[in-house]
Amino acid sequence: MKLYGSLTSPYVRKARVLIHEKNMAVEFVNEDPWTEDSPVIGRNPLSKVPVLEIGVDSYMFESPLVVHYLDHVDGKSFTPRDPAGYWQSQWWQSLGQGIIDAGIARVFETRRPLDKQMPEKMQREEQRIHRAIDLAEKTIKENSEFLLGNRYGLADIVMGVAMQYTDFRYPHDWRSRAPKLNQWLKGIAARPSFVDTQPPGFEPPAA
Ligand SMILES: N[C@@H](CCC(=O)N[C@@H](CS)C(=O)NCC(=O)O)C(=O)O
Secondary structure, X not given: OEEEEOOOOHHHHHHHHHHHHHOOOOEEEEXXXXXXXXXXXXXXXXXXXXXXEEEOOEEEEOHHHHHHHHHHOOOOOOOOOOHHHXXXXXXXXXXXXXXXXXXXXXXHHHHOOHHHOOHHHHHHHHHXXXXXXHHHHHHOOOOOOOOOOOOOOHHXXXXXXXXXXXXXXXXXXXOOOOHHHHHHHHHHHOOHHHHOOOOOOOOOOOO
């Protein structure tokens, strides 16, 4: 298999962390989806990364599907099998994906020419992130190493990537409002799969 993506994309990083955790033989191909004639278009008509090549001319795209495929393809899933755990894992993954989406939307706004930026759009995205963090803090258990029970899983991967993307592109003091989440992130961020997939230029805060 081949994973096409960029080193800074949090969507791609979700897949990279999972591949690292599972020690899967997946070749990473650095590809820029932004150029007019990007080769990504030939693999994903939406021209977005990640794209996962699973066979000759056969591709998976959209990170939730890419991650879902990688999670199941080897029969060693990182998702709880019991129905309650399964849906809780999906819930955390949706929350994490939403934080990433809001962080991306916000950062694009900051990159527009100053006279075209919409502060209210930026604020709207920031509020999404703040509310999502508040809900995560309310939901996470005291002193829990992992988000679900005593097992590391996809919920931890997606939320971990989301929180580090927040630290990378929207650094702000969320820690004083979410001490339990901060404590959990410290453990997750120290895992080799997270350390080895840090986006270039990202210095995790000494929290
Ligand atoms: N919903 C998609 C979003 C993927 C996405 O937006 N990726 C960005 C990189 S961070 C991209 O390829 N953008 C290119 C573009 O929007 O043209 C997913 O979860 O995979």
